[in-house]
Amino acid sequence: MADTFQNLLLGFQVALQWNVLGYAFAGCVIGTLVGMMPGLGPLAGISLLLPATFGLNPIIAMVLLGGVYYGAMYGGSTTSILMRIPGEAASVMTCVDGYAMTQNGRAGAALAIAAIGSFVAGTFGVIGLMLLAPTLAALALRFGPPEYTALLMMGFFILAYMSGGSMPKTLAMAAFGLLLGMIGIDAMTGYTRFSFGVIELGDGVGIVPVAVGLFGISEILMTAAAGEGPKVRIPKFRELMPSAREFKDSVGPIARGSLLGFLIGIIPGSAHVISSFVSYGLERRLSKHPERFGKGAIEGVAGPESANNSAATGAFVPMMALGIPTGPVTAVMIAAVMVHGISPGPTMIQNQPELFWGFVASMYVGNVVLLILNLPLVGLFVNLLRIPYAYLYPGILCFCILGCYSVSNSVVDVWIMLIMGGVGYALRKFGYDLAPVALGLVLAPMLELSLRQSLAMSAGDYTIFLQRPIALTMLCLGVLLLLLGLKPLLSKKKDWRSKVGLDEVPD
Amino acid sequence: MSLPRLRNDQLSGLMLLALALFVGWQNRAYPLGSVQEPGAGYTPLLIAVFLGVIGLLIALKGASSEPLSEMQWPEAKRAAMILVACAVATYALEHLGYRITVMSLLVFFLGVMEHKKPLAVASVAIGFSLLSFYFIGTLLRVPLPRGPLGW
Numbered sequence: 001m002a003d004t005f006q007n008l009l010l011g012f013q014v015a016l017q018w019n020v021l022g023y024a025f026a027g028c029v030i031g032t033l034v035g036m037m038p039g040l041g042p043l044a045g046i047s048l049l050l051p052a053t054f055g056l057n058p059i060i061a062m063v064l065l066g067g068v069y070y071g072a073m074y075g076g077s078t079t080s081i082l083m084r085i086p087g088e089a090a091s092v093m094t095c096v097d098g099y100a101m102t103q104n105g106r107a108g109a110a111l112a113i114a115a116i117g118s119f120v121a122g123t124f125g126v127i128g129l130m131l132l133a134p135t136l137a138a139l140a141l142r143f144g145p146p147e148y149t150a151l152l153m154m155g156f157f158i159l160a161y162m163s164g165g166s167m168p169k170t171l172a173m174a175a176f177g178l179l180l181g182m183i184g185i186d187a188m189t190g191y192t193r194f195s196f197g198v199i200e201l202g203d204g205v206g207i208v209p210v211a212v213g214l215f216g217i218s219e220i221l222m223t224a225a226a227g228e229g230p231k232v233r234i235p236k237f238r239e240l241m242p243s244a245r246e247f248k249d250s251v252g253p254i255a256r257g258s259l260l261g262f263l264i265g266i267i268p269g270s271a272h273v274i275s276s277f278v279s280y281g282l283e284r285r286l287s288k289h290p291e292r293f294g295k296g297a298i299e300g301v302a303g304p305e306s307a308n309n310s311a312a313t314g315a316f317v318p319m320m321a322l323g324i325p326t327g328p329v330t331a332v333m334i335a336a337v338m339v340h341g342i343s344p345g346p347t348m349i350q351n352q353p354e355l356f357w358g359f360v361a362s363m364y365v366g367n368v369v370l371l372i373l374n375l376p377l378v379g380l381f382v383n384l385l386r387i388p389y390a391y392l393y394p395g396i397l398c399f400c401i402l403g404c405y406s407v408s409n410s411v412v413d414v415w416i417m418l419i420m421g422g423v424g425y426a427l428r429k430f431g432y433d434l435a436p437v438a439l440g441l442v443l444a445p446m447l448e449l450s451l452r453q454s455l456a457m458s459a460g461d462y463t464i465f466l467q468r469p470i471a472l473t474m475l476c477l478g479v480l481l482l483l484l485g486l487k488p489l490l491s492k493k494k495d496w497r498s499k500v501g502l503d504e505v506p507d
Numbered sequence: 508m509s510l511p512r513l514r515n516d517q518l519s520g521l522m523l524l525a526l527a528l529f530v531g532w533q534n535r536a537y538p539l540g541s542v543q544e545p546g547a548g549y550t551p552l553l554i555a556v557f558l559g560v561i562g563l564l565i566a567l568k569g570a571s572s573e574p575l576s577e578m579q580w581p582e583a584k585r586a587a588m589i590l591v592a593c594a595v596a597t598y599a600l601e602h603l604g605y606r607i608t609v610m611s612l613l614v615f616f617l618g619v620m621e622h623k624k625p626l627a628v629a630s631v632a633i634g635f636s637l638l639s640f641y642f643i644g645t646l647l648r649v650p651l652p653r654g655p656l657g658w
Contacts, residue, residue, distance in 0.1 A: 054648070055648070172565060176526075179558065191546075193551065221589060224585035402609075411601055414600065421590065430519040
């Protein structure tokens with residue numbers, strides 16, 4: 001423990017340097033603005049800034065991109081609460097009760113609870129990262145290919161069970177994402193699959209153009225006939241104070257969301273998106289008045305917001321300790337560090353302690369910066385949403401094109417983005433959830449590799465997944481959720497998801 | 508089951524089934540290997556089969572979904588215009604260069620689609636393209652495409 005605090009002290013010596021503080025501040029501001037703009041989530045923001053970090057030292061690069069990441073997580077909640085537009089996928093659940101609170105005249109309280117929940121969860125996540133990373137890394141190192149296969153399968157079933165709407169549709173979208181992930185060179189045999197003669201597809205389909213197309217372009221296409229966007233009512237500063245009752249009702253959801261989000265965040269294959277869905281479902285289940293959910297329950301804002309911020313921090317545990325990305329954002333951040341010749345993993349913590357501990361300390365600083373920024377300056381940030389939509393959407397489209405092009409300086413990525421935008425638009429019209437597509441794409445290589453390695457280990461015997469306790473437990477849990485999800489389909493009864501209004505969640 | 512009587516889940520389920528069949532067909536080019544040593548075509552086939560089954564399930568259970576004829580597409584025309592404009596811009600990006608392409612794209616969106624005043628259109632189009640090129644291309648050193656005249 002003494003070592004930990006000594007290392008943390010070293011980290012603060014790094015994080016509190018003026019230039020590092022300046023970049024942390026800049027990252028938080030950029031992230032908040034990016035998160036507020038529909039179509040530009042944390043992934044697009046980080047991708048756009050990635051080339052700019054090549055000239056910086058690795059600590060500053062990590063601090064800047066980390067600031068963008070958790071700034072965007074908070075920024076996304078602002079538009080969810082005020083306009084029912086999720087700035088990024090993890091904020092979808094916040095739309096339900098956050099926007100209902102706005103309609104009830106409690107927008108200020110919802111924003112304040114979201115900010116406080118994000119701060120508490122972010123700080124909890126950083127403490128968890130600092131204290132638990134070595135232990136969890138050791139545990140995760142015991143995972144072999146069968147455990148990883150079972151873990152990833154379980155992640156998909158959790159996603160399907162917890163997502164709004166139809167379970168078969170969610171599973172179909174996950175399968176679609178997995179198929180997209182099959183494009184490119186097969187790592188084990190060297191075959192180039194489904195490239196249709198396009199050389200650039202040999203490297204596979206990148207997550208950035210797919211995510212920007214599915215979430216950004218499709219959003220603009222869906223609102224093409226909407227004219228002016230919804231009116232934004234900016235809450236006054238004095239309205240930001242939640243009532244004593246709202247505070248009391250939020251304590252439990254924030255605590256549970258922080259813990260749940262952190263645990264889900266460290267599991268490769270899960271992400272802040274899932275954590276916010278799970279947290280919402282949990283709070284709905286635990287509530288004595290579940291009928292309030294969907295109509296402005298503060299717990300429906302506090303839980304998911306805390307969970308997604310804690311998960312965002314938790315995702316750094318496997319990234320820093322093992323060098324494993326848990327999602328597209330951490331994958332891009334690993335790329336940012338590797339440009340400087342540093343490979344994240346156990347050796348980085350030993351050999352470059354100032355980088356690891358400087359990053360951990362900068363996350364504390366970033367959380368404070370976000371709390372200071374987001375509560376008093378929410379009115380200032382929301383002015384961005386007052387730009388007439390007729391001017392806003394062409395600008396966003398240009399940023400999307402620019403962001404996708406700049407990742408690998410390839411026009412093929414822009415074409416992929418446009419195709420996925422059109423596909424995403426059609427899928428949304430037919431009531432499909434798009435988040436599983438992105439998750440499937442990211443996890444496809446890991447799932448394929450672990451499945452094939454498992455079969456190679458067992459000489460083709462599928463019972464290897466039943467012979468290993470950890471894998472068996474995860475598979476049983478996944479199958480249980482699958483059966484629970486299919487039950488209403490067979491019995492025509494409504495399950496808890498329709499009761500809580502998840503089927504009414506906007507895309 | 509004639510096309511106009513189809514319901515949206517039935518159509519989307521059948522489309523997913525068609526996609527699965529297409530992937531399965533394309534997958535013939537890759538070796539499946541054996542269960543002991545799966546080849547390059549093994550996992551795509553597994554996923555395609557899964558997608559096909561789910562697509563069929565969606566189609567079969569789709570009788571209670573909204574009829575296709577009742578689906579509303581009020582934004583479809585403008586959405587198609589936006590997509591086509593972006594596609595033309597993408598093609599032009601490496602031929603005309605970033606600045607001219609983005610300028611033209613913004614003129615189309617603001618002037619043609621949104622009917623904004625010429626001065627506002629010109630200010631936004633020129634300002635956005637030059638400033639974004641300066642920040643992203645010059646300051647952040649992203650090699651954005653240039654046209655024949657260095658633009």
